[in-house]
Structures are given as structure tokens and as C-alpha cells.
Amino acid sequence: MNRFHNILSDIMNLAWPNLCLLCESPLIDGERYICMNCLYELPKTEFKSNRTNPAADRIYGKIPFEKVTAAYHYQKESKIQSALELIKYKGEKELAEMLASYAGTRLQTSGFFEGIDLIIPVPLHKEKEKKRGYNQSEWIAKGLSRASGIPYDTRHLKRMVKNTTQTNRNIWERWENAQGLFGLRNPEDLSGKHLLLVDDVLTSGSTLCAAAEPLLNTPETKLSFFALALA
Secondary structure, three states, X not given: OHHHHHHHHHHHHHHOOOEOOOOOOEOOOOOEOEOXXXXXXXXXXXXXXXXXXXXXXXXXXXXXXXXXXXXXXOOOOOHXXXXXXXXXXXXXXXXXXXXXXXXXXXXXXXXXXXXXXXXXXXXXXHHHXXXXXXXXXXXXXXXXXXXXXXXXXXOOEEEOOOOOOOOOOOHHHHHHHHOOOEEEOOHHHHOOOEEEEEEEEEOOOHXXXXXXXXXXXXXXXXXXXXXXXXX
């Protein structure tokens, strides 16, 4: 039966091959969503330090943190831009999980996850999440959790206000637009924990910092940050 299933699967792949989401070349065994060539072409950051790097610079001086990193450099009209647009606007949430898992495996070998107790994705407002059908940051958190073995949590941090888009805003406008957006349920559950806050793109840092504020109000909480891409 298994042999028949494998033969049928091979025939179907020949007739309707799975294609890379970025270059549309046929995927081979072991490839998921994008081909290995496109995966290797994505501009990885390869930061040597978790506290002094271009991603950490976006957070430094705004709120206290333990570690900050981003997996990829965001470049316009590039494959990483295409990947992020597929994730955010085209329903390819599994691609977010795959890219985060790949990044998380590299971070695991560097010791980035040491001491972190829980991964928390930056939440969308419930209306926006219902319209989109998912929160891309949650799927990024799933990928990091799969790579690191650290659980992720969507119960505590909530977006309380539906703000307007951050696109085309300057740094001050982004900061002002992000204030008071987030609230925390049952903060006592997070007391004393080291939390990794996760988002898709780190630009000015205003959204991550706004999401961090209620978390930092819990006793003895430590915060680190991960973004899939640094713009």
C-alpha cells in the first residue's frame, strides 16, 4: 500500500510539481515552500553580538533588554521582500514558520536561546487577525519554538487598540502611533521569566517597544527580541 502511495505521489508531482514560491522552479525532495537556492540567497544578518548590532541599535536607550537579533536584512525588490509579502498578504503563513525555524536552528548553535523561558509573538488586533486569518508573528514564534524547544504563548499579551499602519511614517510618528496599543492578561504568570518578543519586521522599534512595556511592568521580567527581518 505504501509503495502504491509513493508511486501515485511521484506521478502527481510530475504532473503538478510543487513550485518554489520565490522563483517557481520545481521543488525537490526535502524542500518546502522555497528551494534551497532561494533560501541560501536570502540576505542573512549573521550578527556576532546579541547586544551590539544594528537590530539592537533600534531598541537601545528606549527600554532595557537582554538580547536582540534579526534573521535577515530587508532589501527592497529582493527575494526577502517577496517572501515577507507572501507571508503577510498572500496567506503563506507556513513560509513564516519555515524561515523562522531555519533561523532558529542557526541561533540555537550560537547560544541565543539560553536562559529564555517563553516566546511571545507581537499580537494583531482581533479584527485585523480575523480579516487576515492569522497572525504572521505567531507563525514566526511557532518556527522558533520548533527549533529551540521553548514554548510560545499567545494568551497573555493582547493588542487593545486597532492602530493605523506604520508605513510611510517617520520615526517619531511611528513611536507616537504605537503608544498604549498593548495590554497584559494575568501578568503574574510571567513574573520572573525571560521572554522573547517576536515580530516580522523591525524598523524603528516602536511596535516592539510598545508591546514590551506591559511585559516589563511585571516583577523581575527580562526581555529579548527577535525579528524575522531588519529594515
